[in-house]
Amino acid sequence: MKIAILGGSFDPVHLGHLQMAHQAKKLLGVAQVWFLPTKKTPLKDRQLTNDQDRLAMLETALAPYPEYIVCTLELEREGTSYTVDTLRELHARYADHEFFWLIGNDQLEQFDRWKDPETLVQLAHFVCFDRDGKSKKTAYPIRQIHMSPIPVSSSEIRKGKKLNYLAPQVLDYIYQHRLYLSGFLEERLKPKRVAHSLSVANLCEKFARAHNLDLNRAFLIGCFHDIAKNMTESEMKPWMEIVCPENMRYPCPVWHGFVASEIVDRIFGIHDLQIRQAIYHHVLGTSTDPYAMIVFCADKLDPLRGYPVQEQIALVEQDLSQGFWMVKEENQKYLEGKE
Numbered sequence: 007m008k009i010a011i012l013g014g015s016f017d018p019v020h021l022g023h024l025q026m027a028h029q030a031k032k033l034l035g036v037a038q039v040w041f042l043p044t045k046k047t048p049l050k051d052r053q054l055t056n057d058q059d060r061l062a063m064l065e066t067a068l069a070p071y072p073e074y075i076v077c078t079l080e081l082e083r084e085g086t087s088y089t090v091d092t093l094r095e096l097h098a099r100y101a102d103h104e105f106f107w108l109i110g111n112d113q114l115e116q117f118d119r120w121k122d123p124e125t126l127v128q129l130a131h132f133v134c135f136d137r138d139g140k141s142k143k144t145a146y147p148i149r150q151i152h153m154s155p156i157p158v159s160s161s162e163i164r165k166g167k168k169l170n171y172l173a174p175q176v177l178d179y180i181y182q183h184r185l186y187l188s189g190f191l192e193e194r195l196k197p198k199r200v201a202h203s204l205s206v207a208n209l210c211e212k213f214a215r216a217h218n219l220d221l222n223r224a225f226l227i228g229c230f231h232d233i234a235k236n237m238t239e240s241e242m243k244p245w246m247e248i249v250c251p252e253n254m255r256y257p258c259p260v261w262h263g264f265v266a267s268e269i270v271d272r273i274f275g276i277h278d279l280q281i282r283q284a285i286y287h288h289v290l291g292t293s294t295d296p297y298a299m300i301v302f303c304a305d306k307l308d309p310l311r312g313y314p315v316q317e318q319i320a321l322v323e324q325d326l327s328q329g330f331w332m333v334k335e336e337n338q339k340y341l342e343g344k345e
């Protein structure tokens with residue numbers, strides 16, 4: 007049987023990877039495409055997301071395609087994953103198969119850094135797909151196939167960019183398992199604000215636990231509540247014009263909550279009305295929805311602010327409504343003092 011193999015970190019798997027598989031099926035006449043997640047890649051020094059999560063994301067992305075199969079051979083082997091070892095093992099296990107090894111053209115450029123490239127090209131037909139629409143020169147017998155480039159990389163996804171290039175089930179998994187969230191925040195916020203957001207997320211979760219609410223929803227609200235905080239007035243203006251032009255009468259420092267509520271939906275693909283609403287109201291405390299009260303309190307009572315907050319935190323855990331009104335009153339006094 008003809009088998010195409012796509013090896014990679016899949017951290018996470020995205021539509022670029024799927025497109026390579028679709029093209030391989032169509033153009034190479036292979037019966038199956040095996041996706042082979044690597045344990046430890048010799049050419050990247052970054053610590054990969056744990057095997058279990060990368061595998062679960064692959065399985066969910068491939069579920070609609072019965073002829074796409076996850077091959078865990080490299081995950082089962084300890085140490086650095088060298089393709090030459092993998093191909094030898096594949097030949098030993100499946101003597102009758104003919105293998106096509108798929109790579110993107112970024113890999114073609116560094117093919118002589120792979121271990122034993124001469125042996126590799128004898129063990130499989132190497133096939134290279136465009137990532138950027140450009141042909142690359144190579145000394146190796148590697149077939150190059152042009153496809154309309156799918157302009158995305160896993161590293162962009164890990165920064166919270168181009169999330170629309172993920173299968174929706176994979177994006178769901180990312181939020182359910184809280185993967186890459188610090189990367190999403192670090193790309194848009196200063197380190198102190200990232201620390202505050204994660205600390206608020208933890209406190210939101212603590213409050214949610216005390217009141218039998220959805221822990222992950224509360225965590226995500228905390229995580230993203232300040233995602234627009236670094237935006238300038240002119241950057242926020244077009245968002246405000248779409249979302250809530252009537253709120254432009256508020257001073258600009260208040261806008262980031264309104265803008266963030268739209269950004270979580272449109273940029274981060276979080277289509278959850280309660281999350282959006284809680285973030286929308288978090289600056290002024292204008293909603294008594296439980297999630298909105300939670301994030302309002304958690305934001306003001308973040309231990310990283312350095313005030314003694316333990317008693318107030320305990321009150322919010324005990325009685326959300328009473329805690330909320332207490333925090334709101336304290337905040338009002340603070341704001342009046344500032345005027």
Ligand SMILES: Nc1ncnc2c1ncn2[C@@H]1O[C@H](COP(=O)(O)OP(=O)(O)O)[C@@H](O)[C@H]1O
Pocket residue numbers: 013014015016017021022023026108109110111112113135136137155156157158159160161
């Ligand atoms: N958008 C894309 N278009 C074409 N090939 C791609 C694309 N993204 C990844 N690849 C190829 O898929 C293989 C696995 O890549 P991987 O290490 O998982 O992801 P990434 O390069 O996105 O971080 C590599 O050979 C890579 O060149």
